[in-house]
Amino acid sequence: MERAKVNQGIDLSAYEDVWVLGEQREGKIQPVTIELMGEGRKLADQLKKKLAVVIPGYQIEQEAEKLLHYGADVVYYMSHPLLKSFSTDGYTSAFVQLIQEKKPEIVLVGATSIGRDIGPRIAARLGTGLTADCTKLEIDKEDGKILQTRPAFGGNLMATIVCPKNRPQMSTVRPGVMEKAIHQETVCGTLKTFIPDLSENDIRAKLIEIIKKEKKQVNLTDARIIVSGGRGLKSAEGFELIRQLADVLGAEVGSSRACVEAGWIDASHQVGQTGTTVRPDIYIACGISGAIQHLAGMNESKYIIAINKDPEAPIFGICDYGIVGDLNDVIPAMIAKLTQKEVSI
Amino acid sequence: MKIVVCAKQVPDTTEVKLDPKTNTLIRDGVPSIINPDDKAGIEAALQLKEKCPGSTVTVVSMGPPQADVALREALAMGCDDAVLVSDRAFGGADTWATSSTIAAAIKKLDYDVIITGRQAIDGDTAQVGPQIAEHLGIPQVSYVEALNVEGEDTLIVQRQFEDRHQIIEVKTPCLITALAELATPRYMTVHGAFDAYREKEVSVWGLADLEDTVDQANIGLKGSPTRVKKSFTKQAKGAGTILKDLSADEAVASIVDKLQEKHII
Ligand SMILES: Cc1cc2nc3c(=O)[nH]c(=O)nc-3n(C[C@H](O)[C@H](O)[C@H](O)COP(=O)(O)OP(=O)(O)OC[C@H]3O[C@@H](n4cnc5c(N)ncnc54)[C@H](O)[C@@H]3O)c2cc1C
Ligand SMILES: Cc1cc2nc3c(=O)[nH]c(=O)nc-3n(C[C@H](O)[C@H](O)[C@H](O)COP(=O)(O)OP(=O)(O)OC[C@H]3O[C@@H](n4cnc5c(N)ncnc54)[C@H](O)[C@@H]3O)c2cc1C
DSSP: OOOOOSSSOOOGGGOOOEEEEOOEETTEEOHHHHHHHHHHHHHHHHHTOOEEEEEEESSOHHHHHHGGGGTOSEEEEEEOGGGSSOOHHHHHHHHHHHHHHHOOSEEEEEOSTTHHHHHHHHHHHHTOOEEEEESEEEEOTTTOOEEEEEEEGGGTEEEEEEOOSSSSEEEEEOTTSSOOOOOOSSOOSEEEEEOOOOOGGGOOEEEEEEEEOOSOOOOOTTOSEEEEEOGGGOSTTHHHHHHHHHHHHTOEEEEOHHHHHTTSSOGGGBBSTTSBOOOOSEEEEESOOOOHHHHTTTTTOSEEEEEESOTTOGGGGTOSEEEESOHHHHHHHHHHHHHHHTOOO | OEEEEEOOEEEOTTSOEEOTTTOOEEOTTOOEEEOHHHHHHHHHHHHHHHHSTTOEEEEEEESOGGGHHHHHHHHHHTOSEEEEEOOGGGTTOOHHHHHHHHHHHHTTSOOSEEEEESOOTTTOOOOHHHHHHHHHTOOEEEEEEEEEEETTTEEEEEEEOSSEEEEEEEESSEEEEEOGGGOOOOOOOHHHHHHHHHTOOEEEEOGGGGTTTOOGGGSTTTTOSOEEEEEEOOOOOOOOEEEOSSOHHHHHHHHHHHHHHTTOO
């Protein structure tokens, strides 16, 4: 195979439009795709270019059509039996074929366990740059290039990355970070079907079994309120208190990694650098010290409330409201106060 | 089986602090460690070697001369050989150039299985593993949390997704990226540490050693498609209202009232 090279004086003007590489699981479009379309629309408008979304799959044309209600100018439905479920080889090859044919200027990919698998591989095959886990995307007013800002060093440092000489400019974006595109009754764009050239032998890693996680799905990214517990809970039973408060508020339950490692709660509840990134309206951190890796996943929340008995805990450095006290007193008081007022959120 | 593990030396980012005056990272005195996922990868490689007698484990790191320490640690854990890919020409590399360089080094080795960590805790991109696989033209499985060999040339791996696990069969040569859950690293033994410094060698490969496998257009800062335009530390949003020395009821009442005033709840 001819290997790609970079920085070879390619004709940048041959590339235009903003693309989102969409994601479906079992034929259902994933929320991150709608989030990327929201962001992609803004970028495309600033550049006065079109927004396209590409969705791979098989026999999911109706699901693909739904994307026309979210402000895309073009939906590319990449249809093939071998794209029914995810494979690195199948997806990479199909996306690369379409990108090479249509030449988008910007390509956004969800930083999910699928996107982070194929994103780097697609970028390497195309011979272009990829910025990981972006939290902010902007168009540089001077040269029209995309400025991609991302955390590194466990959230200690932010860096703005550019890809000056290669196209497309590619970014992965974490789920939950961008605002969703708004659903519209009317359809504005067009659906185009693309059939990639794929054969069975192209797919070298074979899926032999899927094991679903049994636990109830936690949906931290969409939660408006999250009540999170940390090591200060002292035991798995401590989460009972967290659940009670969460129930009163109609909130989801989050956790620090310490509790996940202690086996008090399932990993799907973990917030942070190696867990889920969240930005709810209200984040209540109970018995969480505020390690940088935890903050990296929640410090964009609109209102942060911290309950901790240590006045020096770093979480107090970033919260809007903090209560220095024992969570075993404060949480029951909060439950009592909220139920008494019958506040509905 | 010939197993190659990629290990990066990283600053222990849990120890990194911000200088409150300049708002920059304090890197002095921060210990350097083997990237945690890579250490799990080394352990998984050693376990694979124990299962398949006659196997060898070679650990490869790209970095400055100090990365020798990380490689010695890997040798002390039980790896057979170590290669340090080190040259000023490789500096400033993004993930494209890093993976091109490491792939060029691996091309000079025999390999059936390549194990990288999923993600390095400093650069944090999780891109180098899949890009090495792409440069070598071999299949990959990322986010691997369990690993088994079947027959001579087949791996059965368990891959993690947000809501599921997949069992995947892949023939060698292939690359996997390891989650920390894949294996709990063993400690180096006194004997191992002794061997690592007295008996075993770390081969150092510079640009000249890779001349026939690397394309010079794809290395270092010049061969990197991305550029860091600027970096900065996040402005902490600053502490808000902290309530001390109040009873739980008083504190809660005060905060709930404030939230209601602002129509947050
Ligand atoms: C590579 C890497 C990735 C990581 N990723 C993540 C991640 O994604 N998410 C994450 O959360 N962590 C992550 N961590 C771990 C992180 O560094 C911290 O170890 C972890 O967040 C600590 O959890 P904690 O705050 O619950 O526990 P601690 O730091 O032990 O804090 C417990 C807190 O509870 C308080 N407390 C104790 N008793 C009470 C009481 N009765 N009432 C009130 N307060 C009380 C204490 O004052 C203390 O502040 C990561 C670490 C590494 C190295
Ligand atoms: C603030 C900042 C932001 C950056 N952002 C980007 C970006 O968005 N895109 C980009 O392309 N580059 C970026 N870079 C450059 C990138 O960090 C370097 O290319 C780095 O060498 C590799 O990336 P990583 O640390 O993210 O490794 P990862 O891709 O996270 O590493 C995955 C695995 O690959 C192996 N590996 C990685 N590096 C080595 C090595 N040197 N030796 C041996 N094995 C290794 C390890 O097994 C590791 O576990 C950034 C650098 C900085 C300082």
